[in-house]
Amino acid sequence: MGCLWACALASAGGRQTDAAQRVSLLLRDQAALAGYPGQISCSDVEQAVPIPAVAITGMGRQDSLQIDNLLVTTKAQDTLAAVAGLARALTPDTRIVLLQNGLKVQQEITQQYGAERVFCVSTSHGAWLRAPFDVVHAGRGEAWLGQLGAGDANRQARLQALLKLLPAGALNIRVDEDIGARLWRKLAINCAVNALTVIHDCRNGELLQIPEARQTLSRLCDEISAVLQAVPEAPPMGDLWTQVHQVLNITADNVSSTLQDIRRGRATEIGHLNGYLCELATRRHLHCPVNREVLEQMRVIESRAIRAARASWQ
Numbered sequence: 015m016g017c018l019w020a021c022a023l024a025s026a027g028g029r030q031t032d033a034a035q036r037v038s039l040l041l042r043d044q045a046a047l048a049g050y051p052g053q054i055s056c057s058d059v060e061q062a063v064p065i066p067a068v069a070i071t072g073m074g075r076q077d078s079l080q081i082d083n084l085l086v087t088t089k090a091q092d093t094l095a096a097v098a099g100l101a102r103a104l105t106p107d108t109r110i111v112l113l114q115n116g117l118k119v120q121q122e123i124t125q126q127y128g129a130e131r132v133f134c135v136s137t138s139h140g141a142w143l144r145a146p147f148d149v150v151h152a153g154r155g156e157a158w159l160g161q162l163g164a165g166d167a168n169r170q171a172r173l174q175a176l177l178k179l180l181p182a183g184a185l186n187i188r189v190d191e192d193i194g195a196r197l198w199r200k201l202a203i204n205c206a207v208n209a210l211t212v213i214h215d216c217r218n219g220e221l222l223q224i225p226e227a228r229q230t231l232s233r234l235c236d237e238i239s240a241v242l243q244a245v246p247e248a249p250p251m252g253d254l255w256t257q258v259h260q261v262l263n264i265t266a267d268n269v270s271s272t273l274q275d276i277r278r279g280r281a282t283e284i285g286h287l288n289g290y291l292c293e294l295a296t297r298r299h300l301h302c303p304v305n306r307e308v309l310e311q312m313r314v315i316e317s318r319a320i321r322a323a324r325a326s327w328q
């Protein structure tokens with residue numbers, strides 16, 4: 015997602031706006047910077063887009079660096095540390111835009127940095143990396159921008175001002191006044207779908223064809239709905255099975271983000287999906303055995319995948 019958004023932002027549909035000219039990539043460390051070719055390739059654009067980059071480590075020492083708009087595309091579990099690592103480059107006016115799956119980290123960052131400057135994006139775009147810094151925009155979806163919390167009279171103006179800086183046309187970005195509800199629904203869908211695609215090592219649509227997967231999917235939907243019904247902040251889920259069914263049909267050929275992580279030997283966001291759901295259940299003394307079982311299976315598969323990837327690098 016980071017490469018997709020960086021490329022769309024930097025090319026900004028051909029507009030040479032100030033914002034488009036000043037897009038920079040913040041890479042994890044010097045090793046990531048050394049492997050960066052200086053440009054991002056994306057299936058949406060004919061030519062690779064040159065974007066300057068710096069490594070986050072050591073940035074705290076560069077007192078002059080100031081970030082006006084920070085688009086955070088790290089995995090959910092890396093987000094708090096990534097934003098904290100940039101503390102000296104942030105001002106009280108820096109907008110922090112979050113693109114993670116789940117909802118826990120968005121709530122934490124909103125609480126920590128203030129509801130007025132934190133923005134959340136929920137997206138259905140599908141993307142995968144053909145090679146490092148070479149992204150395929152596989153599923154053309156949409157993206158919704160909003161802010162968590164009760165809101166105030168200036169929220170709409172803040173959202174519209176930020177929207178002007180984002181590649182709204184290229185990535186079909188719109189404002190959602192109730193992004194919280196959208197993120198809760200997406201969380202429910204990701205809890206039902208993502209881990210199961212790993213357990214069955216299949217594309218999204220295949221979950222409906224594999225009898226065992228379909229059965230677990232149905233039990234997961236019931237359990238997720240029951241847990242979220244007990245969470246006062248969560249919106250009514252309606253018929254989760256039907257919603258999941260629709261998403262699986264629309265994204266039938268997608269490899270879920272979690273399965274992509276596993277195949278690349280990377281840590282997944284599952285702790286912020288089924289893990290967070292289990293936390294919500296525990297706080298309300300509810301049982302969620304299917305989610306716990308899925309989480310357990312995921313932990314085993316994930317550590318095996320990470321070990322295998324490390325072994326192949328040595």
Ligand code: KPL
Pocket residue numbers: 115203204207208218261265268269270271272
């Ligand atoms: O959001 C997704 C993901 O892969 O993380 C779904 C909805 C499962 C689409 O692939």
